[in-house]
Amino acid sequence: MSSLIKNELTKIxxxxxxxxxxxxxxxxxxxxxxxxxxxxxxxxxxxxxxSYIAYIKEDLAKLDPTNPSDTSMYIDLKSQLDTYELMQKxxxxxxxxxxxxxxxxxxxxxxxxxxxxxxxxxxxxxEIENKINDTLQKLENDDWRYFANLDLEQANEKVQxxxxxxxxxxxxxxxxxxxxxxxNAKIDKEVAKYRVDKDIKYGTDYLNEALTTYQNYAKxxxxxxNFDNLEYEEKLEYxxxxxxxxxxxxxIENKQDINKTNDTRGILKNFFSEYGLFIIVIxxxxxxxxxxEEFNKGTVKLLLxxxxxxxxxxxxxxxxxxxxxxxxxxxxxxxELIVGGIVFGYDSLSIxxxxxxxxxxxxxxxxxxxxxxxxxxTQLPMIILLATLAFALSTIFTxxxxxxxxxxxxxxxxxxxxxxxxxxxxxxxxxxVTMNWDLSEYLFGKLPSMQGMTLGFSIIMCLIYLFxxxxxxxxxxxxxxxxxx
Amino acid sequence: MENxxxxxxxxxxxxxxxxxxxVSFDIKEGDILGFIGPNGAGKTxxxxxxxxxxxxxxxxxxxxxxxxxxxxxxAIKKVGAIVENPDMYMYMSGYDNLKLVSNMYKGIGxxxxxxxxxxxxxxxxxxxxxxxxxxxxxxxLGIAQxxxxxxxxxxxxxxxxxxxxEGIKEMRELLVSLARNEKMAxxxxxxxxxxxDNFCNKVxxxxxxxxxxxxxxxxxxxxxxxxxxxxxxxxxxxINKIYKEAEIINDKVFKINIKRENVPDLVIDMVKNNIKxxxxxxxxxxxxxxxxxxxxxxxxx
Numbered sequence: 001m002s003s004l005i006k007n008e009l010t011k012i013x014x015x016x017x018x019x020x021x022x023x024x025x026x027x028x029x030x031x032x033x034x035x036x037x038x039x040x041x042x043x044x045x046x047x048x049x050x051s052y053i054a055y056i057k058e059d060l061a062k063l064d065p066t067n068p069s070d071t072s073m074y075i076d077l078k079s080q081l082d083t084y085e086l087m088q089k090x091x092x093x094x095x096x097x098x099x100x101x102x103x104x105x106x107x108x109x110x111x112x113x114x115x116x117x118x119x120x121x122x123x124x125x126x127e128i129e130n131k132i133n134d135t136l137q138k139l140e141n142d143d144w145r146y147f148a149n150l151d152l153e154q155a156n157e158k159v160q161x162x163x164x165x166x167x168x169x170x171x172x173x174x175x176x177x178x179x180x181x182x183x184n185a186k187i188d189k190e191v192a193k194y195r196v197d198k199d200i201k202y203g204t205d206y207l208n209e210a211l212t213t214y215q216n217y218a219k220x221x222x223x224x225x226n227f228d229n230l231e232y233e234e235k236l237e238y239x240x241x242x243x244x245x246x247x248x249x250x251x252i253e254n255k256q257d258i259n260k261t262n263d264t265r266g267i268l269k270n271f272f273s274e275y276g277l278f279i280i281v282i283x284x285x286x287x288x289x290x291x292x293e294e295f296n297k298g299t300v301k302l303l304l305x306x307x308x309x310x311x312x313x314x315x316x317x318x319x320x321x322x323x324x325x326x327x328x329x330x331x332x333x334x335x336e337l338i339v340g341g342i343v344f345g346y347d348s349l350s351i352x353x354x355x356x357x358x359x360x361x362x363x364x365x366x367x368x369x370x371x372x373x374x375x376x377x378t379q380l381p382m383i384i385l386l387a388t389l390a391f392a393l394s395t396i397f398t399x400x401x402x403x404x405x406x407x408x409x410x411x412x413x414x415x416x417x418x419x420x421x422x423x424x425x426x427x428x429x430x431x432x433v434t435m436n437w438d439l440s441e442y443l444f445g446k447l448p449s450m451q452g453m454t455l456g457f458s459i460i461m462c463l464i465y466l467f468x469x470x471x472x473x474x475x476x477x478x479x480x481x482x483x484x485x
Numbered sequence: 486m487e488n489x490x491x492x493x494x495x496x497x498x499x500x501x502x503x504x505x506x507x508v509s510f511d512i513k514e515g516d517i518l519g520f521i522g523p524n525g526a527g528k529t530x531x532x533x534x535x536x537x538x539x540x541x542x543x544x545x546x547x548x549x550x551x552x553x554x555x556x557x558x559x560a561i562k563k564v565g566a567i568v569e570n571p572d573m574y575m576y577m578s579g580y581d582n583l584k585l586v587s588n589m590y591k592g593i594g595x596x597x598x599x600x601x602x603x604x605x606x607x608x609x610x611x612x613x614x615x616x617x618x619x620x621x622x623x624x625x626l627g628i629a630q631x632x633x634x635x636x637x638x639x640x641x642x643x644x645x646x647x648x649x650x651e652g653i654k655e656m657r658e659l660l661v662s663l664a665r666n667e668k669m670a671x672x673x674x675x676x677x678x679x680x681x682d683n684f685c686n687k688v689x690x691x692x693x694x695x696x697x698x699x700x701x702x703x704x705x706x707x708x709x710x711x712x713x714x715x716x717x718x719x720x721x722x723x724i725n726k727i728y729k730e731a732e733i734i735n736d737k738v739f740k741i742n743i744k745r746e747n748v749p750d751l752v753i754d755m756v757k758n759n760i761k762x763x764x765x766x767x768x769x770x771x772x773x774x775x776x777x778x779x780x781x782x783x784x785x786x
Binding site: 003004006007010011014015016297298299301302304305306307308309479481482483 | 533536537538539540557558559561562564566568569570572573574575576577581584585586588589590630
């Protein structure tokens with residue numbers, strides 16, 4: 001048996017096609033890494049595009065501020081232009097831009113309102129001008145902590161104000177609304193406090209992103225209320241918000257960019273979504289030809305007159321496919337490690353992967369390789385079922401092109417079908433193979449996207465599909481008449 | 486001597502069409518059996534049934550005493566074969582192909598591979614890819630893989646296809662020596678009778694799925710030597726009026742069916758009739774003629 005498997009592997013590795021395929025995969029791995037390295041931009045930037053500025057200038061020239069119908073438009077555009085000009089002083093991505101875009105922009109708009117609108121008030125305009133200059137001075141001094149403290153102070157005041165209001169309110173509905181407002185205000189306060197405590201400068205980096213994410217999802221959770229009263233879809237959303245919130249908290253507290261996608265670790269973390277197609281292509285290519293090619297080339301006769309039963313011969317081919325599956329995963333993993341290492345270096349590998357465990361309500365800190373291992377294990381049912389499909393079709397119909405095409409279709413179509421099934425709650429489809437072969441749905445106590453599915457159910461369904469393909473294949477192969485070739 | 490291969494009333498039907506009807510024959514060690522029949526007579530089907538490549542509708546095949554259907558792996562262990570074409574893995578070298586085969590049997594070392602390569606005279610090209618081989622070279626590689634594990638039954642389906650006369654001669658010598666020295670039993674199918682003429686010791690003639698003749702080759706040959714003579718004279722016009730059994734071939738040559746001892750009398754008779762004789766020779770019949778005589782030409786149903 002082992003010598004049969006050895007022979008099958010020899011046949012595969014003596015072919016040029018496997019090396020060409022691997023070279024193409026390598027090219028894609030290099031391309032993926034280079035695109036992440038050189039073209040990846042993250043998050044939003046504060047500023048306006050050049051063409052937009054040109055358009056504002058053009059419009060401003062046409063408008064007459066003294067004409068009442070143009071006034072509000074003029075003020076608006078003028079404020080945008082002024083803000084833009086103030087921003088120009090600082091580099092893209094500098095923290096000052098964020099403050100200008102939020103605080104200073106409001107002042108500028110106020111100032112312009114006093115300057116150009118019907119109720120002109122030079123005095124107030126000057127007052128605001130001073131305020132602006134004050135702020136700009138702080139910006140100039142690189143004193144972002146001033147703004148951070150200001151934010152915290154304001155958030156504190158708001159909470160206090162709301163608490164006072166609550167104490168004076170009797171109406172039950174109003175009380176409820178106030179309580180929600182207080183919760184929200186507390187989140188704002190928490191975020192402001194994080195900024196001060198954790199020394200997080202304004203800007204567009206991952207820490208600021210995490211602060212925003214934390215703020216949004218925490219508020220979303222408050223809005224959704226009690227988990228047990230929710231519909232299933234809402235529960236999914238709730239869990240998602242909870243996960244995002246807790247992960248953001250981890251990022252802020254540990255100052256570790258665990259969501260970064262453009263480094264070796266980030267690409268490894270998304271290993272299957274980046275390179276899953278290549279694994280499937282290699283495996284299906286082998287599984288779809290391993291039997292049919294012997295029939296088409298006539299070499300099957302050589303094989304079948306050797307002192308082995310047909311079952312053993314077919315089994316050795318099936319085991320070879322499983323070996324090649326492991327090989328395909330390992331070699332692509334290796335390619336990514338080498339190419340990623342050359343393009344990005346290996347420093348990022350020390351950063352762990354963090355997952356929120358819904359069973360224990362705690363964060364799980366995993367080594368990147370452990371995480372990749374778990375992810376591959378959860379995708380293995382899909383890879384093996386598709387390989388088995390190609391193998392079965394290739395054996396029964398002895399047509400490689402047909403076997404490969406159908407199996408690749410099987411890889412591509414589920415995303416559409418699964419989405420439809422979940423959207424319209426097509427209940428009987430829970431028995432369909434594509435609904436069951438992605439076990440990552442059940443990781444870390446997550447709720448599966450289809451209500452009522454469990455890990456055990458999915459594993460049993462996958463096994464049923466596996467044997468439903470394997471058994472007929474072996475029976476048909478055993479009985480097959482080798483016709484003239 | 487024991488039978489190495491026994492076929493007992495083999496029948497094979499595909500749907501309603503009966504391909505083989507009651508085919509029986511056997512081969513003993515050292516035998517070279519010529520399996521002769523026109524295209525479509527069922528030669529390859531018989532071979533496929535023997536090798537377990539197709540299911541047997543009824544009948545039995547025993548190889549070295551083992552039933553092919555019930556104890557396939559034991560029965561096939563000491564069999565080497567080429568079926569239809571010498572199909573090899575074209576993208577590999579000849580040597581790699583032999584290595585694959587050797588892996589599937591126990592105890593075949595590189596020494597045995599080299600030995601076989603030398604035997605089929607492929608040593609110069611054995612490391613080339615099979616896709617670069619001519620058909621004749623592939624036939625020789627096919628024989629090499631078939632005899633690698635020292636089988637005692639060798640089944641060759643039209644092995645001389647694509648070989649030049651020199652190659653055919655070499656193969657004959659190889660097969661004869663295998664039969665003599667290694668005590669192999671050889672089944673060799675062909676429609677090209679001339680090449681079986683000299684070295685088969687048994688023939689089996691099959692037509693429309695039925696065996697119509699099985700006999701020792703010497704017996705067949707004897708059978709057809711019922712003595713015809715070819716006589717060249719000045720003019721054959723009117724000769725059949727004198728000799729009723731004369732068969733006119735052209736205006737100078739005719740054939741006549743008489744016993745050897747009567748030839749001198751015939752000559753005297755012709756001289757008396759004033760016929761000018763230029764040449765008299767015996768008509769040597771080949772196996773091929775016997776074949777066509779018995780099968781009634783190449784008719785495919």
